[in-house]
Amino acid sequence: MAIIETHQLTKVFPGDIRAVDGIDFEIKEGEIFAFLGPNGAGKTTTIKMLNTLILPTSGSAMVTGLDVVKNAAEVRKRIGYVAQDVGVDEHATGKENLTLYGHFYRLDGKTIKERVKEIFDLVGLSGDENRMVSTYSGGMRKRLDLAMGLIHQPQVIFMDEPTTGLDPQTRASIWEYIRNLVKSKGMTIFLTTHYMEEADRLADRIAIIDLGKIIAMGTADELKKSIGGDVVTVTPCEDKDEACKEFIRRSEALLTGKPFVTGMKPTDGELAVYVNDGASAIPSIMQLLSGQGIEVKTITMSRPSLDDVFLKYTGKTIRAQEGTRTSFAQLMRMRDRRQR
């Protein structure tokens, strides 16, 4: 059963800015679903329509079987919201912050007490309940923020860029809490992110969104498979100047139509070549290019990442801090091993 469902959901802001442009998707109960896209793609606008903070211009959305416009008040009781900004009160303790939200969600005093204890355990803040939030670290605030969206045990929780601005270690721990939630409470999670790694590691399914439109949707594996076996990245120049553009254009022309190439995307100073088997394609690429006087400065091979998926569908990159690219030396060793 779909717990979130949208039909041609659209938001147009004054000045004819189509922030969200007719999107359709369904999320199943208990799923972690990620909206992946660069800043300004329409991720936050989508979340704010689903959690009743803004009204759609057209189209419709159902959350837990209820229309977000017609049944806004009822929807609010069933969902939790963790915004990009940590909306916690500095001049209150963690417990006071959480208790206030317990009241907003119409929980009785006894239930609030129990939940506060339980949730502080869950997000690893036990022992810090009675400290002022102004003394909390960034990671602790984010965890409290998370807790405030959970106190009423919502069926769905919306998280807008849950780890933006946090250090890698804290980010990993937040992911752990999010996974625990799904496991222990069976919650459905809708999150937005511009971190490839976050979508890759956390989400059951991913929708890639750019300029207000969903351009691809599926599991991380499905998305990666959709662009073929390996990505070979060729850098024919050191400076990103006109000559470089010319080299890349010529390289692309040379490789076009070659049987081992399944696709190509030129970017700033690089050419991404999608191939079925990178290790065997590299010598052919090197040979072809150097035969035409194009000196390859570096050549690397990687498994397709979501970055490549994004590049293929949008023609742009969201540079991810992923360390999956393999150096040329490693590549040669891999080939040797394969041949043996």
Next chain:
Amino acid sequence: MNIISDTWYITMRDLRSRIRMPVFIFMTLFQPILWLVLFTQIFKSLGGLPGLGSSSYLQFFAPGVLVMTVLFGSAFSGFGMLWDMDTGVLSKMLATPVTRISVIAGRVIATVVVLLIQALIIIILALILGVHFETGVPGVLFAFLLLSLLGLGFAAFSNGLALLLKRQENVMAVTNLLTMPLMFLSSLMMPAALLPGWLNTVRQINPIDYAVVGARDLISNGYIWHDLWLCFVVLAALAVVGVTFGTLMFRARAE
């Protein structure tokens, strides 16, 4: 009733956070001292002036200090709302089932409560300094009613302004543009009889002047009902206008 409990929780949240700011408590106590002790010293020689209508400048000016404190305290109430908007606290609250109107009502009520506490401190200090309260406790309570209406109107208006203009610089500019002339175009610092003719005319359409006249009557002159009645009506109208504006702006924000 959710509207009452939600308003209560938000009022308490606001009051709690103010109490925890040492600078805030200091300013609350320090400002009245500054006006009542220092400012009245500067104008001490006006004490014997015919037309002042009071035995001393302190006696004349003390009701003005009450009005000024309430005016400035309430006119800057919207900055708390701006802070909540900037930090994401407001969005987060509005995504919960909280009664919409409680979010602004709680903040406005908290502002008025704080201002009345400040007014009480001023009155105690004035008593110590020798100000005579003509109508006693009932009159002071009546003055509190007038001051509450003034505070309610301006606090709600200021919150509405914050929601409308969204940026701190703009809200600050408009607030200053509004409060300073309102204070000067009244009989707050100088009795009406001594004001130039044009100013005496202008002050009669200034709601602040009605708060000043009302408070001054109750503290220094006694129950002058034809004055007090008009003051009450004007300030009640101000409160209605302010609350309506604040509510409309909040509705627009919360869609």
